[in-house]
Amino acid sequence: MTRFRIKLTLTILGLISLVLLLMGMYFAKVLENSYLQSLHELLSRESKLIAQAVRFPDVFSNRTILEERVLQVAPSDEVRLTVIDKDGLVLYDNSTQANEMENHHDRPEFLAALNGDTGISRRYSVTLGHDMMYVAVPVMQGTEIVGAVRSAMSMKDITDTIHNMWYSLLTGLLVTLVVGSIVVSRISFSIIRPIEEITRVARNITQRQYESRVRIKAKDEIGQLAGAINFMASSLEQQMYEISENQQRLSGVLTNMTSGVIFISEQRRIMLVNPAVEKLLGTPGHEIVGKLHIEAGKSFGLSQYIDRCLDKSEKFREEVHIYYPEERVLDVNFAPYINFKGESRGVVVVLHDITDIRRLEKMRSDFVANVSHELRTPITSIKGFTETLLEGAMQDEETCRNFLQIISDESERLYRMIRDILDLSKIEQKRIPLHISQVHLQELIASTVAIINDQAQRKQLTIQLPGQESDISLMTDKDCLQQIVLNLLSNAVAYTPEGGSITILARHDEAEQQLKIQVIDTGIGIPEKDIPRIFERFYRVDKARSRDSGGTGLGLAIVKHLVENLHGQIRVESKEGRGTTFTVTLPLV
Template sequence: MTKFRLKLTALFVLLIGFSVLAAGLLMGNSYQKNHQDALRDHMIRELHVLNAAAPWPESKDEAEQGAYFQEQAKRFKEIAGMRVTYIRLDGKVLGDSDHEPETMDNHLTRKEVRQAMNEGTGSSVRLSDTLKERMMYVAITVGGANGGPKEGIIRLSMSLGDIERSLNNMWLALIFGLCMLFVVAGIVSYRVALSVTRPLERMTSAAKRMANMDYAIRVPESGRDEMSELARALNAMAGSLQGQVDEIRRNGVRLQDVLDNMTSGVVMVAHDGRITLYNRQAELLLGGSVKERVGRSFSEIRQHYELVGIIREGLESHSPIHEELTVYYPEERLLEIHLVPMTMSGEEESGLLLVLQDVSAIRRLERMRSEFVANVSHELKTPVAAVKGFAETLLAGAVNDPETARSFLTIIQDESDRLNRLIGDILELSKIESRRSPLQFSPIDLPMFLGRMKELLSADAARKSITLDVQSEEGLFLEADEDRLGQIVMNLLQNGINYTPEGGKVKVLAEIVVDEDTEEELVRITVSDTGIGIPKKDIPRIFERFYRVDKARSRSSGGTGLGLSIVKHLTELHHGTIRIESTVGVGSRFILELPLIQP
């Protein structure tokens, strides 16, 4: 734009300069011509005055005429300061104010002389051979004293040096004025060009910024000329584009937020195999980042050979595919894959859309539900079968034997109690898991609470000569649901008593600890025993429903296999944690940590 401005300025200056120069030349030539015309007219008048003052003599004697003309020429030279020449009709010079006639050439060929002989008056401007400067020559033909025929020519000449000096001064003034005019014209033209090009520069700059997706730029639009109208149109276009781009960006952000927060992984593959979309859940399920995957071929996902094969099959067949696939990177997961052919925007050939859903938890829950039903069926079948068998035996005649009948009825009663406890635990676990019985939190005096738990279980411990030791910091209060906390502690104590041999020890310790990460105060209740212990391989599954380390011993102790599962769920409802430390043959420690104050 700067080059354009300079070119426009130069064009203005040249136009003005040429116009002024042409006007100056015309004026100079006109001045010179008018000056010369005025001088010629003046000299003609002078010649007529001269002829009137000194008419052509009638004497034919050449010597007398020569003396007469020479005297008159010199006298007029002194009076008027102009050169006077008397010429005979044959061109011979008879008298001259500046030179001796004998030394002068024949003047018949002179332009002014020939013109005067033909027209009566003649003039010319030329370089004088005698004086070596430009002269104006004016000649007239003259006759005798009584107006007879023409007898000679009087020529008057005058130097044009003064006129030329005046013209030179004029030209100098004209050149100086022209230079000044050029300067002024340059400044004015630059200002004019600037006023024209500056809006264009702004609009060009704005257009470039719009081309770079910057639609917030605006061009000043004050005025009512065409440039202002163009600026207003450009601003209106920028505003419209800005609104549309903002809407597109908002839609893009919303779409990206939806994709990033989807629980399903979404991958788009173009027809040439390049990955064009890879959302955050896909990063979690398949590994790799958006930067590593987008723009590169799907075949570079070397950690998932089977998935690459499915994508390749989809690109070749252009048909939907639904499969479940186990992946082992970045961790083992079962993925449900929906592959759908789709045409990408701006492409003729169809690519693929992959939707990946992690169904590991769903399948695990289905497996757990299936196992739970099987376990419940098995656990219910055992006491029911026992009750049915002994009842049939009694009906077959054993009822007549009092001792046998009493023994069988005692077994039926025990199995009925066991069946009742099992059904009760199942219902309790169902209520806890479904959150149908919300917890009622209240402050609990922990030393007094643990004392009541000891009294309730002291009879069971005494039957096996087990020492039941309860220790708690004085004045320790805990915010919890008292009934549910009682279930937790009761299950842990019963579990310790059941799996501790006779003469053993079960200890409960309650204390305040501080979480190292959150610096939150926690109440830690540790239930330890000197029982048979738990093998290390069984510890991760100890809180599963119906899981037993020693199945025969569990049934003989009357356990249902749901106690620790209930403990785990109730602990989580209290926003707490529970863990196990155990050594086979030495004993176990259940460490329960609950918030001092519920969040």
């Protein structure tokens, strides 16, 4: 505000100075013109008078008579008088010897006089050493111009008078500036001080110091402005408190929402995202905000729907697939943002991640389809062979026995399948209680291998048990652990060709307090594309061979859930045609 005060003071003083200078220049010019006009008239009369007196041939041609005649007509030497013939030769001059003067044929006033006009010129006189005004008139003898009479007078008095006027003007201007600066400074201070106070309060308000008030009690317009500022500060303080509270509530809601929220402006740039969107898009919020939605979202389908909502200002809901940073299925609601004027100024997008829901729906659908398919095969066999027996095949004892054996095998298979489904359902629902006890791992593996040994011998498979150093004890559920090992061994026997081998390893990791059990076979292996799905219900890599082995397709699903119930992990490594390794990791405590 000090700069404004100086600016105001300098402006007023500048205006005063400009007015005084313009007035001085005007009066100086008027005075100068008045002097010059008077001087011009005086010199013109003097020159014409002399020209009339010397126009006679006997006077103009005789220098002595010429000098006497001039002195008779103009005895005073205040005006310099010069008589010049038409060739520029000076015949007489009352200030200098005529014969010592140079030819005047090139003088502008002389040239004008030879043309019959009154010549006027202002210039510096080398002879006299100061500025002079020259006025020349022609000397006429009849109609012929025989020469010219020139009168001249010094302009020194005029110049001195103008210089004195300028000196007086500048002195007055200086005094005016000194007095004016004091007066203007006081006036500007009285004007600026309230403005500075109002500016201070306004600046404090911008820095959120809403309690600041203007301390001015004047009754004029400045006082009214101060009162308005105070009222505004009070109102703004209340409004900002309410806005802050609303922002806190909105921020809390957006931050804790599991659904993503995006606000896109009418310029198609992202203006707001919540943490859920950062998780869905795999990009921090500060890198998304301000970008075009098609650039930040990296999903053509999502951007297409946003543009549609922006262009048509309609509310709708769509299911969108995104593939970055990972494939997801989103249920997205698009709604135009309408401001208080009823104008569409952007789009609000709400994203719900329904990937797990769609995956569970697909798993349920696949499960129903697989159960139906798996149940249909044994039921069809039982129904077909039963109908065959009822139609007369019972008379042939051998055929009847074969059919009944098949019916018995299919019934057993159907029973195992239903039992596995029920067991899997109980395991998933945590309805099987865990009976924790001390388990000797080597004894448990040996007893499990004994159960599967007949099947292995029929296929001439070699089963290698862990050595004595693997006699590890742990606290766990014995039945669950045995079922895990049994299902993995059954799976290895089923998919290992005749003459192959199965190796069971057990290792104690003291650093991490974990037990690792590995079942390694030399079987047909699992293609890489099928590995992520082998723990799904009824999923089979080789469907025909799985059915021939008598498996239900639920063994690995049961193993996975049992391992999770024991707070462990299971992973698989396999190369097609070279065998498979299942690794189960369980905590020791």
